[in-house]
Amino acid sequence: VPSRIISIGGGKGGVGKSVVAANLAVAIARAGRRVVLVDGDLGAANLHTMFRVDRPGPTLQGLMTKRISSLEDAIVRTPVENLTLIPGSGAVAGAANITYSQKQKLIRHIRALKTDVVVIDVGAGVSHNVLDLFTAADLRVVVLNPQLTSIQNAYAFLKGAVYRTVRMCSSPAELALLDAAGGERDTARMADLLKAVVSTDVSLVAAIERRLSHFGAFLVGNQVYHQDETGALLAVARMIFDFLSVRTPVLGWLFAKRVIHESVNNGMPFQAYARDESARAIMEIAKVLLSIDVAPLRAARVALEDSIADEDLEVETRPRLQATALSA
Ligand SMILES: Nc1ncnc2c1ncn2[C@@H]1O[C@H](COP(=O)(O)OP(=O)(O)OP(=O)(O)O)[C@@H](O)[C@H]1O
Ligand SMILES: [Mg+2]
Numbered sequence: 051v052p053s054r055i056i057s058i059g060g061g062k063g064g065v066g067k068s069v070v071a072a073n074l075a076v077a078i079a080r081a082g083r084r085v086v087l088v089d090g091d092l093g094a095a096n097l098h099t100m101f102r103v104d105r106p107g108p109t110l111q112g113l114m115t116k117r118i119s120s121l122e123d124a125i126v127r128t129p130v131e132n133l134t135l136i137p138g139s140g141a142v143a144g145a146a147n148i149t150y151s152q153k154q155k156l157i158r159h160i161r162a163l164k165t166d167v168v169v170i171d172v173g174a175g176v177s178h179n180v181l182d183l184f185t186a187a188d189l190r191v192v193v194l195n196p197q198l199t200s201i202q203n204a205y206a207f208l209k210g211a212v213y214r215t216v217r218m219c220s221s222p223a224e225l226a227l228l229d230a231a232g233g234e235r236d237t238a239r240m241a242d243l244l245k246a247v248v249s250t251d252v253s254l255v256a257a258i259e260r261r262l263s264h265f266g267a268f269l270v271g272n273q274v275y276h277q278d279e280t281g282a283l284l285a286v287a288r289m290i291f292d293f294l295s296v297r298t299p300v301l302g303w304l305f306a307k308r309v310i311h312e313s314v315n316n317g318m319p320f321q322a323y324a325r326d327e328s329a330r331a332i333m334e335i336a337k338v339l340l341s342i343d344v345a346p347l348r349a350a351r352v353a354l355e356d357s358i359a360d361e362d363l364e365v366e367t368r369p370r371l372q373a374t375a376l377s378a
Contacts, residue, residue, distance in 0.1 A: 057187035061207030063174040066272035071171035076321035077336035079133035091173030095138025102317030121159035196279035240295040264350035271303030
């Protein structure tokens with residue numbers, strides 16, 4: 051069982067999730083931990099290309115098609131010592147549309163991998179599958195660019211993940227209560243929502259606060275062009291706390307660099323050979339991620355997952371309309 055699972059998401063396509071995931075995985079492997087990097091981008095996998103790894107064997111999708119019975123069977127070596135990869139299949143139409151039980155199976159297998167650390171690239175978008183893969187991890191990294199469109203999507207992504215966690219394991223009556231209090235309205239603040247609910251259901255608020263304080267999310271900036279832009283990253287973290295009541299410390303950032311761009315075509319993450327400022331930035335981020343005590347975060351997550359029967363969860367993953375209809 052991995053001692054820590056780190057997911058990399060961010061909503062927007064092309065912000066550098068895969069670049070950050072691949073380089074962090076290399077940094078952690080170079081720090082002496084055994085790392086499995088999982089290409090969880092179900093629609094458009096390309097981590098194998100970043101390491102110039104062939105995929106003659108089964109991929110992550112083999113678990114869905116039952117070609118393999120254990121995710122371990124999809125593991126391939128990379129040129130980096132201590133680092134292996136679970137590649138994904140390329141852009142197969144419909145490949146991202148895995149069922150609820152396939153997703154549960156994937157998460158179960160990821161959590162059972164025989165390694166020290168797992169790094170999951172969850173891919174783009176805010177679909178339930180992406181959000182659930184993101185929140186399946188102990189430590190959750192949101193990659194964003196200091197650009198309005200990326201900030202917007204990163205916020206929407208985190209909001210989706212946070213509200214999904216908040217609504218998870220709530221009974222129909224509790225969901226109705228949350229909806230009546232304003233729910234996920236765009237202008238709603240989590241603090242106001244909880245304030246509106248607390249007089250009716252103190253224990254629900256306490257449970258939600260525990261989930262929020264153990265959310266375990268972090269921001270990493272990418273494609274920064276100028277030092278001045280890094281202030282925007284800190285402002286985003288403040289805004290997130292303001293609206294979602296979740297702390298998301300900024301772990302660091304990468305500047306936009308030609309060498310980073312070229313490393314993709316070179317088939318090797320820069321962390322494996324560069325000794326520059328980008329490499330140091332990634333190493334610092336890796337150090338923090340390795341030093342955090344994940345036990346309380348994992349305990350909170352397990353408690354949340356255990357508190358709900360699988361069938362209820364399945365209802366909750368259907369479109370929100372149904373949850374509302376249920377409670378009507
Ligand atoms: N710091 C950087 N400096 C220069 N170029 C970068 C940097 N980060 C990423 N890029 C460029 O952006 C491209 C997209 O990055 P990447 O594939 O990591 O994005 P992504 O978020 O994983 O995208 P997708 O959502 O499509 O999976 C890279 O191929 C690289 O050329
Ligand atoms: Mg990617």
